[in-house]
Amino acid sequence: MISDDFMVPEPVRVLRKQQELETTWTLELEPGGAGRRPFLPGQFNMLYMFGVGEVPISLSGDAGQTETLIHTVRAVGPVSNKLAALKPMDAVGLRGPFGVGWPMTAGEGAxxxxxxxxxxxxxxxxxxxxxxxxxxxxxxxxxxxxxxxxxxxxxxxxxxxxxxxxxxxxxxxxxxxxxxxxxxxxxxxxxxxxxxxxxxxxxxxxxxxxxxxxxxxxxxxxxxxxxxxxxxxxxxxxxxxxxxxxxxxxxxxxxxxxxxxxxxxxxxxxxxxxxx
Amino acid sequence: MDNVDDGSVITRQGLQCLLDALAQRGYTVVGPTVRDQAIVYEELARIEALPAGWTDEQDGGLYRLKRRSDDALFGYAVGPHSWKRFLHPPKVSLWQATRNGDELRFVPARDEPPRYAFIGVRACELAAIGIQDRVLMGDEYADPHYRSRREQAFLVALNCSEAGGTCFCDSMNTGPDVKEGYDLVLTELLDGDNHLFLIRSGSEEGAEVLAELPREPATEAHQTAATAVVEKTRGQMGRSMPQTAIPALLMDNLEHPRWDEVADRCLSCSNCTMVCPTCFCTTVEDTSDLEGGTAERSRRWDSCFTSDFSYIHGGSVRNSTRSRYRQWMTHKLATWVDQFGTSGCVGCGRCITWCPVGIDITEEVHAIHDDVSSRDKE
Amino acid sequence: MKNIAQIVCEHPFFHGLDGEFCDLVCGCARNVRFNPGEYLFHEGGDADYLYLIRFGQVALEIAVPGKPSVRFQTLHDGDLVGVSWVLPPYHWAYDARAITLTRAIAMDAHCLRKKCDDDPVLGYDVMKRLLPILTSRLHATQMQILDVYGTPEQPE
The missing domain is CATH 3.40.50.80 (Nucleotide-binding domain of ferredoxin-NADP reductase (FNR) module)
Structure with missing residues (x-):
């Protein structure tokens, strides 16, 4: 259930993790509850690490598939370092998706x-x-x-x-x-x-x-x-x-x-x- | 129920009846009182707690209580508190998280907030509440903490009978007369020993409450006296904002040397944002217990004058005091209009009074305005 | 087959050059080719030629003691290689090496400088073609110095 309180995260699990670059990882997360809206290219989620804090991370996966939510994270600070250290089945807090994305409609025909x-x-x-x-x-x-x-x-x-x-x-x-x-x-x-x-x-x-x-x-x-x-x-x-x-x-x-x-x-x- | 909408008059005792009636209805009644040599907003049960016979002297960086020659209950301007302290509190717990093994749970912290009745909400403050309504519940992301407090609040407004030295609501078109958005509105009428309050309702619940009070119908003389009170106040404004298109003036002059001059004085102390009744910025704090089993997130007032405020990985966007003051003032007076359809300033003057170095937002706008106008003439 | 005049005047660097000027500068030009790995010039050498790439890829490099050379720019079809030929005392400031088979027009720098000196209108035209290239390289260098993709020093 998605709360009407948009500040409250939903716990989701890490399904897979892949190292991309020296300090950059891609996390595949559970998509979250049934009430979660599909995301639009360019939107971001807020990811919360227990007791540490929350950071905005853009969605980097295919909006056309709904099995996982994909985020690519560079370990630069306390929260992102913890995110980068997550293992499959670990839990994170998730809020989102937020924001206005890329002009996929305005770009049609161009x-x-x-x-x-x-x-x-x-x-x-x-x-x-x-x-x-x-x-x-x-x-x-x-x-x-x-x-x-x-x-x-x-x-x-x-x-x-x-x-x-x-x-x-x-x-x-x-x-x-x-x-x-x-x-x-x-x-x-x-x-x-x-x-x-x-x-x-x-x-x-x-x-x-x-x-x-x-x-x-x-x-x-x-x-x-x-x-x-x-x-x-x-x-x-x-x-x-x-x-x-x-x-x-x-x-x-x-x-x-x-x-x-x-x-x-x-x-x-x-x-x-x-x-x- | 008799017709209460044409206005009634109540006595001081009637005012006590109002406090009682509101308490009876389950409201936590909050109003002005004297504490630590300032007039602040606190819970009230008796009208004796009101600042009878007090007024204030206000100027840039100056606030001082003084005795009045009469026993007026509302004969002063606004103090350091605003109603935002109750509707959008300085600190709110948002949720608790518990971790048990690899299970993570979030429990919203949704305390049942008091149902507030505010006594003596000035026109500028009503305008400020209206502004915060648009900011915090104007779109799909309505803030449940603000909304639960706001939607239950009962507002007893007040037409100002005294303007402070830093007041400029008249030039911001927000006061001193109360226009809308209240349940009841009072005008204090003092004529020798004759101490009355003209009272009018602005909502159904306001009318119900008013109907419960001992009152007399207002006469034409009462109405005339009330109008005179407001007009006298209008003439006392200690400050004024230039009557010009301020958003364009500021946004066209983002590199004006005046920003450097004000930055030389500004201490980046954030007092102005704390006392401002419309400043809404917050940050979050995460805490966890020592065993690491529970964590809590709370929200507290923040200020665009802090260095963390604009932090992005690598550093703060706004490092200098100049850039922070410019952000505060251009937001308040210019970009706010784009965002929410009105200025973010209601002319209450608190930021001038409570600035430790007496920086005056109206003076800053005048300075840029005068400089630009004089250059235009050349 | 195209003659050298066509090739020179169709190259983006000289594109649209007045016909008479074109004949003048063509007198300084000849076709050259470089095999992959072959140097066009070395840092410190005399800047006797400038090169207009027809096709291929050339890397600009700076040798770093104890390390492999650092490549800081590649140039491609239509680009100009070398600007030191206009700046006295005409010495190359870096190495240029062909990465792929590269065909280019080599312009004799002494010859071109003399023609520019003799006819300031031609000289000014050539400078106007050169300046935007210099400016854009300066901007690119600024961005590289900022190391915008580098790891931030402070945490979030």
Whole structure:
């Protein structure tokens, strides 16, 4: 039963766990009770570790399957370290799903340019699954992925699979690499100018560290993509996920409730403002 | 039931009857009283606990009680408390979790809150309650803790007979006259030894309660006197907000040097957010017992002036006092309008009075406004 | 088969260059190829040529003592390799090595500099083509320095 009290978590069990990168794991959780809403690509859950605390983690699985809820977690703090140390059958607290996701409907009929940086691929993966499930609804699908080094490529196997598809274009670049890396080296926004695409008919979805998103938005705008067609997934301090605690405010938006996915025309002028 | 909606007058004794009637109905009656040299809101049984004959002197960073020359029960402006302390308490337990082996359970902490009756809710405070209603129960995520307190609350409003030195509700269009959202509304009428309260109901339950009180029908003279009280108060406002499009003024001047000047004085102490009747931000605290079998999560007031407030992994978004003050003021006066349809400021003046260095939100807006207007003229 | 003038003037770097200028700069150009692993130039060497990649992939590297070279950028079809040829005293600042079979146009830097000096209108045109490349590389470097994907130092 889902309580009308959205602050109360529901206990769920870890079904499987898989290491992705040195400090990054993917957790498959029980989907929770019957009253739980299906999630939309780009939404997040609040995961609670007993006695330690709660963190927002985006859903990184396929919204079209309901057997598990998939989250990819990087161990960076007290809660995420505990999450990363969970074993199958361990219990966590779950609240969600929360927030506004990627423009899967607004993007129909358009070309999609998906730009991910580092762990930012995790919140975008449900969007990619959705597109592949409903491939006929979208035009060209281009995925640009940038990360620190070849060892930091998230979902590497899947990226390779997607790249093999004739209907998806995947470009991967890393910030730096050793001599055994034969792929591209450079930052992900640098991939945009050399792309042959129709900016006026493109919806861009961008997720990654804020600086990477800012540089990417600049490259997309330079290429002629409209502000209204550029969507970012913002990170702010989300505590309640309901728009009540006030922590995640960014100008007029509550990132937890009005976002995390926001179109750039709502962020323009504020994103580059220091300490805003 | 006779017609009570045209207004009645009650005496001091009638006011006691009101407290009794509300207690009789099961309400926990809360109203103003003097404690630690300030007028605060506490549980009341007798009208003798009201601050009879007291008033206050208020200015930037200054609050002082003074004796009045009369025995008015409500002859002062608002003190450091607001009703938010009761409707959206400083600390609320949210739930308890128990862990037994690998079993995890969550039990909502849903205490039965008191049914509150508030005595002497000013126009600015009614406006503030209306604002918090929109914030905390305006959408699908209504906060059950707030709602359970709010929906049962009985509001006895009060038309102000005295404006404080930091009051500016008139320029925020929230007061000093009470317009809506109350069960009963009082206006204190003092004419020599003749001490009366004009009383009117604003809800069905208010009318029921009023019908139980010993009262006389209000005369035209009472009505005229009540109007005069409010108009006199309107003329006493110690502060005023510039009559301009404040959201645009602030959002167009996010890099104005005035933010640096105010940051030089601001101590980031969060007093303004604690005393503000609309500030709603909270954080959560997790505690667990030593054996690790139970854990509890509670919610407490938080402030955008703390460094943890904007923390994202790697650091705080707003490290400087300048950015925190700017966040507070632009939220209160500008982005709040986008979020909830009204300003987040009701003009109660508490943030000015209780600021240890006397920072004045109206002065800050005036400064940016005057500077921008003078540059526009050049 | 295309002649060198067509190849040069169709390359993105010189695309849209005035016809007369095109003939001028073509006088400095020749076709080259590099096998995988072959260096285009080494750090500290004289910047006698600039390279316009026709197809292939070239990595820019910096040697780090005791470690394998760090690759910080790759360049691809249509890109320009090398900017030190415009900056006295014309020495390369890093290594450039072909990763895949790379075909490129090598422009004689002495020749191109002289033609730019002789005709400032051509010189200005070339500079306008060069500056955006320099700027975008500067921005990319800024982002790399920030190490935006790195592990945060403080906990959540």
């Amino acid at each position: 070309d999609l340019l998906i730009v991910a940086g580092g762990l930012g691929l995790a919140p975008l993966r449900p969007a990619i699954y959705h597109v592949l499930r409903h491939r006929e609804r979208y035009g060209r699908v281009i995925l640009l992925y940038g990360t620190r080094s070849p060892e930091d490529i998230l979902y590497a196997g899947q990226l390779e699979e997607w790249n093999k598809r004739p209907d998806v274009e995947v470009h991967i670049t890393v910030d730096h690499a050793g001599g055994d890396w034969l792929g591209k080296i450079g930052v992900v926004p640098s991939l945009v100018p050399s792309l042959d695409f129709d900016p006026e008919d493109t919806v861009a979805m961008v997720c990654g560290p804020e600086v990477m998103m800012r540089f990417t938005v600049n490259a997309l705008r330079d290429a002629g993509v409209e502000d209204e067609s550029i969507y970012l997934s913002m990170e702010r301090n989300m505590k309640c996920a309901l728009g009540h605690c006030g922590h995640c405010q960014f100008g007029s938006t509550f990132v937890c409730k009005d976002g995390p996915v926001l179109s750039f025309d709502r962020l323009r002028g504020l994103l580059s403002l220091k300490e805003f």
